[in-house]
Amino acid sequence: NAGVTQTPKFQVLKTGQSMTLQCAQDMNHEYMSWYRQDPGMGLRLIHYSVGAGITDQGEVPNGYNVSRSTTEDFPLRLLSAAPSQTSVYFCASSYGTDQETQYFGPGTRLLVL
Amino acid sequence: DQQVKQNSPSLSVQEGRISILNCDYTNSMFDYFLWYKKYPAEGPTFLISISSIKDKNEDGRFTVFLNKSAKHLSLHIVPSQPGDSAVYFCAATLPGTYKYIFGTGTRLKVLA
Numbered sequence: 543n544a545g546v547t548q549t550p551k552f553q554v555l556k557t558g559q560s561m562t563l564q565c566a567q568d569m570n571h572e573y574m575s576w577y578r579q580d581p582g583m584g585l586r587l588i589h590y591s592v593g594a595g596i597t598d599q600g601e602v603p604n605g606y607n608v609s610r611s612t613t614e615d616f617p618l619r620l621l622s623a624a625p626s627q628t629s630v631y632f633c634a635s636s637y638g639t640d641q642e643t644q645y646f647g648p649g650t651r652l653l654v655l
Numbered sequence: 656d657q658q659v660k661q662n663s664p665s666l667s668v669q670e671g672r673i674s675i676l677n678c679d680y681t682n683s684m685f686d687y688f689l690w691y692k693k694y695p696a697e698g699p700t701f702l703i704s705i706s707s708i709k710d711k712n713e714d715g716r717f718t719v720f721l722n723k724s725a726k727h728l729s730l731h732i733v734p735s736q737p738g739d740s741a742v743y744f745c746a747a748t749l750p751g752t753y754k755y756i757f758g759t760g761t762r763l764k765v766l767a
Contacts, residue, residue, distance in 0.1 A: 546698070573753045582664075584744060584759040585699070592753065600754065632698050638753055641687040641706060646698035 543568050546647035548633050554653045555623045563618040563650050565633030571645075572638035574616040578602065578629040579649075585632065591616055592638055623654045658682050659747050661758035669766050674732040676761050678745035681726065685747040689755070690719060690730045693742045702743075703730070735765045 549564045567574065575590035587600030591610040605627060607619040616635075620627060630651050634644040660679045668674045676690075686707040691699035705712040705719045705728075712719050718731045732739055742762050746755040 575754070577757075582759060584659075584661075585746075585755075585757040587754055590754060634698075636753065641704075641748065642753065643689065643701045643704065644753075644755060646691075646700070648698045649696070 545569065546633055546635055546645050548631075548647035548650050550650060551648070552651045552653075554655065555620075556655055557624060559623050560619070560621050561623065563620075563631055563633075563652070565616045565618065565647060566614050567616075567633075567635040567645075568614065569635060569645070570613060571635035572613065573642070573644075574610065574633065574635045575600070575644070576606070576608065576616070576618045577632045577634065579632060580629050588618065588631075620652075623652075625654045628652060628654045657759070658685075659745060659756045659758040661743075661745060661761050663761050664759070665762040665764070667764045667766060668735045670737055671734045674730075674735045674739065674763055674765065676730040676732075676743050676745075676763065678728040678730075678758050679726060680728065680747055682747070682749070682756075683723075683726065684749055685756075686750045687748045688719070688721060688728050689746045689748075690717075691744045691746065692739075693744065693760070699744060732763075735763075737765050737767050739763060740765050 576588040577585040589608040591597045633647040636642040636644040689704040690702040693699040745758045
């Protein structure tokens with residue numbers, strides 16, 4: 543199993559540009575989520591999904607969109623990038639039952655100029 | 656409003672000694688707690704967890720202690736090894752949810 547994969551590893555954007563961060567898992571996990579990690583802030587939840595076709599907002603959803611058309615994929619879209627979205631983004635997945643361990647991808651480092 | 660707090664941003668320990676990482680939380684409804692380890696340029700990896708019905712969980716060199724009355728969680732690493740040098744995050748979940756609330760992390764450096 544590849545586990546949780548994320549692409550790209552690193553991206554530079556100009557303010558106002560759009561892009562999609564890809565996340566895929568091959569563990570047949572129902573639950574998937576996106577976090578951002580900023581210095582001194584820990585990991586903060588952006589959006590999450592409890593299954594195909596179901597998404598919900600986390601702690602810091604503004605400026606981001608998600609969709610979940612398949613169990614395997616959970617892309618994160620930035621419609622109009624802002625410098626405040628410069629961060630490291632992590633995707634995670636789990637089976638989706640209570641008290642379940644989440645598995646994280648390697649991260650995407652995003653720089654918005 | 657930081658519900659999960661790691662008040663020590665960094666910690667240095669000699670190889671072979673005990674490392675103690677601390678975590679405090681404010682929400683008494685949290686029912687599951689986890690520790691993750693993160694190396695630079697990698698995603699967090701699961702280390703150990705504890706349910707709120709327990710006060711201790713052990714896995715090899717790693718032990719997590721939970722003090723519910725004090726709303727305090729700690730991770731003990733004995734003996735510490737240079738490969739343990741990483742950032743450690745504690746996280747908590749509420750019953751019936753899959754959302755983690757993370758602390759801000761503690762950078763552990765184990766000196767050889």
